[in-house]
Amino acid sequence: MEIAFVLEKFVFITVIFALSLVVAMYSTLAERKIAAFLQDRVGPNRAGPGGMFQPLADGVKMFLKEEIIPTQSNKFLFIAGPSLAILTACIGSAVIPWGQDVVLFGKTIALQATDINVGILYIFGVVSLGVYGVMIGGWASNNKFSLMGAIRAASQNISYEIPMGLSIIALLLLTNSLSLKDIAEQQHGFNWNVFYQPLGFLIFLICSFAETNRTPFDLPECETELVGGYHTEYSSMKLGFYLFAEYINMFVSSAVMATLYFGGYNYPGMDFVNSLIGPTWGPLFGMGVLFLKIFAFIFFFMWVRWTIPRFRYDQLMNLGWKVLIPLAIANIVLTGVVIALVNKF
Amino acid sequence: MEALSNRKKVLEQKPMNFWERIYLPAIFQGMAITFRHMFKKKETIYYPEVQREFSENWRGMHSLKRDEDGRERCTACGLCALSCPAEAITMVAAERKKGEEALYREEKYAAVYEINMLRCIFCGLCEEACPKEAIYLDGPIVPSDYLRKDFIYGKDKLVEQPFNSKA
Numbered sequence: 001m002e003i004a005f006v007l008e009k010f011v012f013i014t015v016i017f018a019l020s021l022v023v024a025m026y027s028t029l030a031e032r033k034i035a036a037f038l039q040d041r042v043g044p045n046r047a048g049p050g051g052m053f054q055p056l057a058d059g060v061k062m063f064l065k066e067e068i069i070p071t072q073s074n075k076f077l078f079i080a081g082p083s084l085a086i087l088t089a090c091i092g093s094a095v096i097p098w099g100q101d102v103v104l105f106g107k108t109i110a111l112q113a114t115d116i117n118v119g120i121l122y123i124f125g126v127v128s129l130g131v132y133g134v135m136i137g138g139w140a141s142n143n144k145f146s147l148m149g150a151i152r153a154a155s156q157n158i159s160y161e162i163p164m165g166l167s168i169i170a171l172l173l174l175t176n177s178l179s180l181k182d183i184a185e186q187q188h189g190f191n192w193n194v195f196y197q198p199l200g201f202l203i204f205l206i207c208s209f210a211e212t213n214r215t216p217f218d219l220p221e222c223e224t225e226l227v228g229g230y231h232t233e234y235s236s237m238k239l240g241f242y243l244f245a246e247y248i249n250m251f252v253s254s255a256v257m258a259t260l261y262f263g264g265y266n267y268p269g270m271d272f273v274n275s276l277i278g279p280t281w282g283p284l285f286g287m288g289v290l291f292l293k294i295f296a297f298i299f300f301f302m303w304v305r306w307t308i309p310r311f312r313y314d315q316l317m318n319l320g321w322k323v324l325i326p327l328a329i330a331n332i333v334l335t336g337v338v339i340a341l342v343n344k345f
Numbered sequence: 346m347e348a349l350s351n352r353k354k355v356l357e358q359k360p361m362n363f364w365e366r367i368y369l370p371a372i373f374q375g376m377a378i379t380f381r382h383m384f385k386k387k388e389t390i391y392y393p394e395v396q397r398e399f400s401e402n403w404r405g406m407h408s409l410k411r412d413e414d415g416r417e418r419c420t421a422c423g424l425c426a427l428s429c430p431a432e433a434i435t436m437v438a439a440e441r442k443k444g445e446e447a448l449y450r451e452e453k454y455a456a457v458y459e460i461n462m463l464r465c466i467f468c469g470l471c472e473e474a475c476p477k478e479a480i481y482l483d484g485p486i487v488p489s490d491y492l493r494k495d496f497i498y499g500k501d502k503l504v505e506q507p508f509n510s511k512a
Contacts, residue, residue, distance in 0.1 A: 307379045
């Protein structure tokens with residue numbers, strides 16, 4: 001029994017890990033395709049039908065590139081940077097509930113790697129670790145541009161973690177639980193949190209753009225000012241890891257947003273569908289719905305990237321400290337007052 | 346002082362109102378514009394498969410012409426090489442032997458005629474200088490290659506195919 005459980009978790013985690021890697025891999029293609037479509041172009045279309053094998057070609061290219069470690073750099077930290085970036089990006093998906101319990105081969109399996117009761121805090125911890133990969137890499141490069149990029153990344157991530165956390169507090173007032181599984185279950189059907197917390201969702205969305213270093217918050221790798229930002233000195237697959245970590249981060253934060261605010265695997269009419277197609281396919285269908293939401297968010301990330309120009313540094317700080325934090329606090333107060341009034345009457 | 350033209354307009358900078366200051370409407374407007382572009386006709390020309398139409402006065406790869414009897418028109422006078430501002434053209438002249446009258450129109454012809462396509466700036470001065478109407482820049486785009494030596498085009502690539510080739 002014990003071994004069966006370990007095996008089951010092992011298989012599940014492997015599947016989720018592989019899925020997030022594949023999604024991240026094809027996000028790189030999707031990014032280039034969407035960029036092209038938004039600019040009336042066709043995008044990569046030579047490798048395979050419609051450019052389907054472009055990510056593979058890019059990966060092979062990355063592996064075959066010459067690997068340069070600057071002589072003046074700190075070798076250990078130089079290698080630790082990208083490793084940490086990709087590690088923290090990958091472990092974030094551990095607490096995300098991918099679906100309701102599914103009956104497979106006569107066994108009930110939870111579609112979640114682990115349901116720890118402080119799931120949200122875990123996500124926050126992992127996200128704030130993410131900046132260490134960037135910082136260490138930028139510092140170890142011993143290059144002024146890299147250092148500037150790393151400093152920007154650090155200050156930006158710290159500034160935007162605060163409103164992100166505050167926007168979550170308003171959500172927690174509503175859910176009374178830190179477990180992502182509970183939060184997902186509470187949004188059964190069409191009872192999604194975004195209808196109760198639109199402002200909180202907006203703040204969370206803006207902050208997750210900043211946390212994943214996506215445009216309009218991509219100052220850490222701002223080419224026009226900083227050459228390549230924190231990964232100026234990186235080459236070969238270590239550069240690939242940094243770029244790849246960004247896409248995994250995007251996938252995980254899309255999953256978190258979908259779970260926290262857009263009902264996760266819940267969709268209107270799910271009870272009817274579940275009774276129709278049974279306890280095996282019902283939850284799997286729900287998982288498909290969750291993935292649809294995630295893809296919608298990833299598309300949104302890219303759509304915004306190819307629409308909005310980059311912030312200036314002072315605008316970034318203004319938005320973070322003078323707009324988002326007061327807004328998030330106001331949101332907490334408002335939510336608290338409304339909940340108190342609703343409970344009273 | 347009187348203005349030269351009356352087109353000058355004083356720009357009025359109004360302070361932004363609330364909706365302008367929160368930026369979100371402007372962002373949604375911009376995103377609507379980019380989204381509409383998703384469904385527009387793509388401007389791309391799929392180059393190697395589809396070629397763009399050239400204009401009338403397009404100057405591409407050179408070709409050395411033949412006359413109506415299929416003889417090479419070039420008489421190796423060297424005026425094209427002289428006129429070439431990029432010094433891309435070199436040639437070696439030779440005398441026509443007996444029995445070669447079907448090959449070359451004049452008594453003198455170019456035994457070797459080379460154009461360095463990396464030097465050539467496609468100005469068309471050789472075309473203008475030629476008294477025999479032997480060279481024209483009416484070809485396609487010069488294809489890419491890996492080595493510099495492969496861009497020196499000899500007569501094998503430049504002379505146009507005889508139009509009544511006995512095949």
